[in-house]
Amino acid sequence: MMKLIDTFESVRQASRKLALLDPERINEILKAVAEAAVAHTEEILAANAEDLARMDPADPKYDRLKLTAERLAGIAADTRHVAGLPSPLDATLEERTLPNGLHLRKVSVPFGVIGVIYEARPNVSFDVFSLCFKSGSACLLKGGSDAHCSNRAIVKVIHGVLDAYGVDRRVVELLPPDREATAELLEAVGYVDLLIPRGGKNLIRYVRSNARIPVIETGAGVCHTYFDASADLAKGTAIVNNAKTRRVSVCNALDCLLVHASRLADLPALCAPLQKSNVVIYADEAARRALDGHYPAALLQPATAESYGTEFLDYKMAVKTVATLEEAVAHILANGSKHSECIVAEDTAAARYFSRTVDAACVYTNAPTSFTDGAQFGLGAEIGISTQKLHARGPMALREITTYKWLIEGNGQVRS
Amino acid sequence: MMKLIDTFESVRQASRKLALLDPERINEILKAVAEAAVAHTEEILAANAEDLARMDPADPKYDRLKLTAERLAGIAADTRHVAGLPSPLDATLEERTLPNGLHLRKVSVPFGVIGVIYEARPNVSFDVFSLCFKSGSACLLKGGSDAHCSNRAIVKVIHGVLDAYGVDRRVVELLPPDREATAELLEAVGYVDLLIPRGGKNLIRYVRSNARIPVIETGAGVCHTYFDASADLAKGTAIVNNAKTRRVSVCNALDCLLVHASRLADLPALCAPLQKSNVVIYADEAARRALDGHYPAALLQPATAESYGTEFLDYKMAVKTVATLEEAVAHILANGSKHSECIVAEDTAAARYFSRTVDAACVYTNAPTSFTDGAQFGLGAEIGISTQKLHARGPMALREITTYKWLIEGNGQVRS
Numbered sequence: 001m002m003k004l005i006d007t008f009e010s011v012r013q014a015s016r017k018l019a020l021l022d023p024e025r026i027n028e029i030l031k032a033v034a035e036a037a038v039a040h041t042e043e044i045l046a047a048n049a050e051d052l053a054r055m056d057p058a059d060p061k062y063d064r065l066k067l068t069a070e071r072l073a074g075i076a077a078d079t080r081h082v083a084g085l086p087s088p089l090d091a092t093l094e095e096r097t098l099p100n101g102l103h104l105r106k107v108s109v110p111f112g113v114i115g116v117i118y119e120a121r122p123n124v125s126f127d128v129f130s131l132c133f134k135s136g137s138a139c140l141l142k143g144g145s146d147a148h149c150s151n152r153a154i155v156k157v158i159h160g161v162l163d164a165y166g167v168d169r170r171v172v173e174l175l176p177p178d179r180e181a182t183a184e185l186l187e188a189v190g191y192v193d194l195l196i197p198r199g200g201k202n203l204i205r206y207v208r209s210n211a212r213i214p215v216i217e218t219g220a221g222v223c224h225t226y227f228d229a230s231a232d233l234a235k236g237t238a239i240v241n242n243a244k245t246r247r248v249s250v251c252n253a254l255d256c257l258l259v260h261a262s263r264l265a266d267l268p269a270l271c272a273p274l275q276k277s278n279v280v281i282y283a284d285e286a287a288r289r290a291l292d293g294h295y296p297a298a299l300l301q302p303a304t305a306e307s308y309g310t311e312f313l314d315y316k317m318a319v320k321t322v323a324t325l326e327e328a329v330a331h332i333l334a335n336g337s338k339h340s341e342c343i344v345a346e347d348t349a350a351a352r353y354f355s356r357t358v359d360a361a362c363v364y365t366n367a368p369t370s371f372t373d374g375a376q377f378g379l380g381a382e383i384g385i386s387t388q389k390l391h392a393r394g395p396m397a398l399r400e401i402t403t404y405k406w407l408i409e410g411n412g413q414v415r416s
Numbered sequence: 417m418m419k420l421i422d423t424f425e426s427v428r429q430a431s432r433k434l435a436l437l438d439p440e441r442i443n444e445i446l447k448a449v450a451e452a453a454v455a456h457t458e459e460i461l462a463a464n465a466e467d468l469a470r471m472d473p474a475d476p477k478y479d480r481l482k483l484t485a486e487r488l489a490g491i492a493a494d495t496r497h498v499a500g501l502p503s504p505l506d507a508t509l510e511e512r513t514l515p516n517g518l519h520l521r522k523v524s525v526p527f528g529v530i531g532v533i534y535e536a537r538p539n540v541s542f543d544v545f546s547l548c549f550k551s552g553s554a555c556l557l558k559g560g561s562d563a564h565c566s567n568r569a570i571v572k573v574i575h576g577v578l579d580a581y582g583v584d585r586r587v588v589e590l591l592p593p594d595r596e597a598t599a600e601l602l603e604a605v606g607y608v609d610l611l612i613p614r615g616g617k618n619l620i621r622y623v624r625s626n627a628r629i630p631v632i633e634t635g636a637g638v639c640h641t642y643f644d645a646s647a648d649l650a651k652g653t654a655i656v657n658n659a660k661t662r663r664v665s666v667c668n669a670l671d672c673l674l675v676h677a678s679r680l681a682d683l684p685a686l687c688a689p690l691q692k693s694n695v696v697i698y699a700d701e702a703a704r705r706a707l708d709g710h711y712p713a714a715l716l717q718p719a720t721a722e723s724y725g726t727e728f729l730d731y732k733m734a735v736k737t738v739a740t741l742e743e744a745v746a747h748i749l750a751n752g753s754k755h756s757e758c759i760v761a762e763d764t765a766a767a768r769y770f771s772r773t774v775d776a777a778c779v780y781t782n783a784p785t786s787f788t789d790g791a792q793f794g795l796g797a798e799i800g801i802s803t804q805k806l807h808a809r810g811p812m813a814l815r816e817i818t819t820y821k822w823l824i825e826g827n828g829q830v831r832s
Contacts, residue, residue, distance in 0.1 A: 212624050365826065367826025367827075389609050394821070407771050414658035
């Protein structure tokens with residue numbers, strides 16, 4: 001028995017009315033949501049304070065949960081930015097007239113209902129709503145229980161705007177913050193067209209094992225940088241430092257440096273800037289010998305089996321020595337998460353081989369994986385970074401949360 | 417414990433080598449497979465005879481299972497046709513240079529390993545191999561047990577060609593024809609990138625409930641044609657007859673005619689050609705009264721709840737009277753399978769509303785749903801017709817069985 005079936009059904013109904021809403025009207029409503037987010041700062045912060053009161057300020061999630069007037073202003077600016085982007089809908093993706101006169105047009109259309117499961121970051125509620133609404137889909141928000149008061153206040157503000165504009169408020173619904181709601185969402189065949197889980201490994205594994213609706217996995221990034229025999233040392237040094245230390249808590253951060261055996265002498269220089277950030281290096285035997293005496297002993301550890309294939313999300317990095325380019329690729333295929341991978345090389349044949357054989361959403365040559373991001377790629381916004389291959393790979397923006405249909409116009413032609 | 421893990425692993429390894437194979441070489445090998453199919457006619461037909469001996473010739477599956485020298489020549493021609501199509505790989509889908517000089521290219525790449533579950537049609541083994549091989553993916557074939565001898569003979573012929581060309585023969589593997597193999601395939605996370613089940617409702621439901629790998633559902637088509645208040649009778653008559661009787665056993669065949677109440681007087685003319693094919697009509701009260709005396713009484717039945725939302729795959733059709741265009745759309749949303757839907761209308765506003773609000777892969781105006789087919793759409797070939805929204809909708813050809821990756825080239829740029 002599904003307790004949420006009525007909610008699912010009414011969101012589905014609301015999504016169908018969205019298909020008839022004009023893009024200009026959508027933008028107008030998004031701008032009104034941005035204004036309302038600021039106008040209701042007080043209520044939202046009061047609700048957020050209730051959530052914060054239940055969390056230990058030492059918890060690393062505390063800062064992500066916390067909203068401030070300044071952060072709400074930033075959220076409003078993001079929402080206005082989405083309003084200003086071109087609509088991803090009704091774009092002609094392909095068009096042709098067949099010899100029999102039939103006219104075919106492949107056109108982008110909304111998914112319908114998109115479910116998003118996320119953790120204690122209330123700003124995601126605004127983000128998901130604005131991206132889904134802009135692309136013509138209704139959304140079911142399944143936020144973390146830690147942020148439930150905040151999420152409730154945010155959805156209340158959005159509902160107020162939708163009511164004022166005469167749009168069915170059920171185009172966005174917040175689900176109860178419990179496991180039963182997640183379980184029902186995973187089984188909502190026919191009601192939810194797409195599910196995007198955003199969170200840790202355990203959530204992803206649970207969703208993958210239990211979902212009966214289409215899912216796009218996002219997030220986990222075990223990212224490598226391979227320093228080739230032909231690599232330029234200055235570029236490599238900047239790339240490694242940026243990929244590792246720019247922001248360690250994000251999925252595009254560097255986890256494992258692969259170094260060609262012929263370049264071990266350059267390893268101290270390559271890793272030197274990491275000392276400033278107190279990056280702990282887990283190095284294999286050869287790399288450790290090369291770094292010994294050049295990198296602070298307290299920060300230099302022997303690599304273990306756990307050092308490879310691990311997403312550190314911390315000031316930690318594994319280093320592995322490889323004898324060949326092929327060995328580097330094989331290590332990445334065995335240990336990567338199909339997110340972002342990089343080669344530093346001046347030899348274009350090596351870079352081509354790497355680009356062609358590494359199976360990942362984003363493959364870099366001489367640039368750090370830190371660039372994997374919808375805004376950086378010029379996509380305007382981002383609902384997540386897909387690490388699977390179906391439908392969308394890498395940064396998912398507005399276009400990636402649309403699907404398409406074929407419109408066929410005839411004049412009574414029949415098929416022989 | 418997975419018994420097939422070694423098979424999955426070796427197919428995965430073989431798929432990676434495929435990424436380096438030149439498109440010209442791929443076409444050459446496909447042509448050699450076409451030749452070999454004909455050259456080994458005798459062995460393939462002998463194996464097929466073993467399968468046929470186990471099946472009752474009265475079984476409707478018997479004809480689909482049966483191969484002949486002529487059919488093998490047709491299969492060879494199809495394989496040569498695929499060889500002649502442009503490669504779907506390495507196409508630039510998007511390209512841009514960012515202000516910081518980073519060059520981004522979104523490029524089409526193979527999925528990797530594609531699993532296909534299908535029933536007793538041995539020609540599908542050739543089709544799936546040629547489409548997957550052409551698009552750079554390895555394939556795992558899970559054919560029906562009824563066709564296992566035929567499939568084994570076919571894969572042996574393909575393996576012979578691959579061996580002769582020095583390509584790892586594991587780019588195609590036939591799985592055992594048992595349920596255990598299906599169960600393991602559904603759980604092959606990390607080994608199989610995409611699974612396409614082709615078959616009946618029960619198979620689809622089983623796959624949806626149990627798959628832990630990405631799936632594209634194909635096939636089931638509950639197709640409607642709506643005859644609007646503004647419809648042209650001559651066009652409608654040709655469209656209804658073609659959509660219903662061209663081939664009743666295929667997924668794009670018409671299942672339910674929706675007729676606007678103001679046009680009931682035209683219903684006898686609209687249905688007249690169906691008599692020749694002895695189409696049984698399940699009509700609601702109003703439609704039955706309109707047809708009474710005009711359509712053979714023996715072929716006219718009252719509609720029941722089961723008449724709607726049913727894929728007949730037979731000379732049977734439901735008819736429902738609707739008071740408005742909106743009611744027609746609501747009926748389709750409630751009963752369709754998101755495959756192919758049609759409106760017959762001269763009123764362009766009605767056609768636009770229908771096209772915009774009907775949620776299906778292919779939406780027709782004044783043309784029959786019989787056209788839903790990869791070859792008809794000019795896509796060159798078809799591995800199935802997707803009825804879901806993730807990744808691909810409608811006819812799936814070569815392009816639809818590729819994915820993409822982003823290739824980013826820099827010169828040592830870092831992100832601020």
